[in-house]
Amino acid sequence: MNGAVAPDSRKWEATDKGVHLRGRRTRNTWPEIALRRAVYGLGLRFRLHPQIVPRCTPDFVLPRWRLAVFVDGCLWHGCPDHSPAEFRGPNAGRWRQKIETNQARDRRNDSLLEEAGWRVLRVWECEIKRDVQVAAERVAREARGAENFSG
Numbered sequence: 001m002n003g004a005v006a007p008d009s010r011k012w013e014a015t016d017k018g019v020h021l022r023g024r025r026t027r028n029t030w031p032e033i034a035l036r037r038a039v040y041g042l043g044l045r046f047r048l049h050p051q052i053v054p055r056c057t058p059d060f061v062l063p064r065w066r067l068a069v070f071v072d073g074c075l076w077h078g079c080p081d082h083s084p085a086e087f088r089g090p091n092a093g094r095w096r097q098k099i100e101t102n103q104a105r106d107r108r109n110d111s112l113l114e115e116a117g118w119r120v121l122r123v124w125e126c127e128i129k130r131d132v133q134v135a136a137e138r139v140a141r142e143a144r145g146a147e148n149f150s151g
């Protein structure tokens, strides 16, 4: 029985969570990779993590259609279905603020990209988890919409 760690275990849990969920955009998460594979399978070609405007790196872009794609984590980007409406615990205010900061940055990046002549598509992580094929087809539709392709 290792009782020595017990008193601080709650504190450590909170710290670990804070580190894990720092809100920094992580690269090559499985939903991102799954989406790329499915998009590739539809015959679309992309470039990974290009820096198009300063401090803004889409997860991938389809240069032919000047479409930038982001895969947004549900929690940290405020998915209407999966981001908690109300945070609990001692850091609740900070979590809420962090998400609002992320969302503000997302909107800023969207407009910077649009000013640079790109269109922006954001795909929720949960869309990919639900059905990656449907998510990839949304990317394809968005891309080819510019050329008035049907389907």
Ligand SMILES: [Zn+2]
Pocket: 074, 079, 080, 081, 082, 083, 124, 125, 126, 127
């Ligand atoms: Zn979601």
